[in-house]
Amino acid sequence: MGERMFPLERQKKILELLMIKKVLKLTELTEELNISIDTLRRDLNHLTKQGKIEKIYGGVKLVESKFGESTIADRLISHIEEKERIAKKCSEYIHDGDCIYLDSGSTTFQIAKYIKNKKNLTVITNSVPIVNELMNDDVELIIIGGKVRQNEQSVVAYEYLFNFNELNILKAFIGASGITIEKGISDYNLEEAITRKNMIELSKEVYVAADSTKFDKDVTIGIAPLDKIDYIITDGNIKKDFINKFKKITTSLIISE
Template identity: 30%
Template sequence: MDVIPLSNFERQQAILTLLKRQQRVKIAQICEEFGVSEATARRDLEALASQGLIQRIHGGAIPLHPAAPEPPLLERSQEQAEEKARIGRLAASLVQDGETVFLGSGTTVLEVARHLGDRKGLTIITNSLPVINLFAGKENIQVVCLGGILRDSELSFIGHITENALSEVRADKVFVGVRAVDLEHGLTNDYLPETMTDRAILKAGREIIVVADHMKCCRVSTAFLAPLTAVHTFITTLEADQSFISALQELGIRVLLA
């Protein structure tokens, strides 16, 4: 017996059900599941996106929900811990002896710091209290601490004092973490008062390296930080969506997978 094709509405509702179950759907999967052309699949996604029901990403869609607010630093330290360790190891391998490196706040950047212990002659610039504590007393490493207002949940310094200090320093490499990375909306974080400090950090070095586990890809948070054109290197993990990675590479961003 022939299968009765679904109406546009029925098919779009089925796509929503699919998204709820697996959190991501690709155009190729829609074509295979429902026996439709790529053009029809794209129209379905565009229709759902225009109703505010999904978020379009390169090659497919994800559910329409922003990145959740970040829990405190210590609470986050166990989230995606294995991925963050892989990212930290790979990111640290980019640092050469004698370089000046900026290390931002957050658990992923802290993993980068933990893998720099064998480098010699480094100058570490940071607004992160855990990074300061990690390198305090280490031989052959000079630590430049940026003062400011201590953000208790993140254990980082922010505000105009921090920003003024950032205007006085330059790093060979800047390592920063973000709450969310999206092709359309760029880099976003979830704490508006920190935005100006984050932007000042991106002006403090020659190479901007963003480190983020795959859960932060194709997500949007509250505070716009910078467009993707501000990023030179993006380090994430093999679990990241390949179409998203390919789109970053097409923008000229070097992508490294841990």
């Protein structure tokens, strides 16, 4: 397939692969894309000129972005072990026949990998990486309509394009950039926040999937107080005093091992 794909398609695929795995060897890319080393070199030269990737010894990596909220590409990789553990734990709460919402966070992206063998699952999402991940699996996929935020690879929903109230969501899995007991969960982007708020209102159960670095942070935009959140699933590095605080409130804290 590789050589017959358009160069643009191949280059997009190379970037997608680099988002999942930070650094790739040239041999990994030629095998994955089923192309010759010459074809690969042409693609890589093109992407290097565009400033999207940089060549390193024997391979390539994505160029880091330097400002504000790190891009989804960077975040898909940071704290990866914790995120995978959290995602695996989340998947234990997803059952055959569920209708779930997975939002565009980097931790929620990992959940997609653990639910491919569930039966009759409906996944609603605003995440382009999640759509790519589940595209060829036996999952009913619904992507919400709206504007694409390139650096987040997410869709910001427009009410007039998408009738949220028709959705019968059993469980929503939401990411957050900050979590505090007093203020609840928060995020950096207003548009993403609106979609998350909608989904929290519509879902019977709300799960926040967030690694322990997000606790005790209150970032720009409030999304929901903790009384709207049923479960927070995080990793084992969470501080003891937080665990104690959760004993006094209705939100359950679940720690992935």
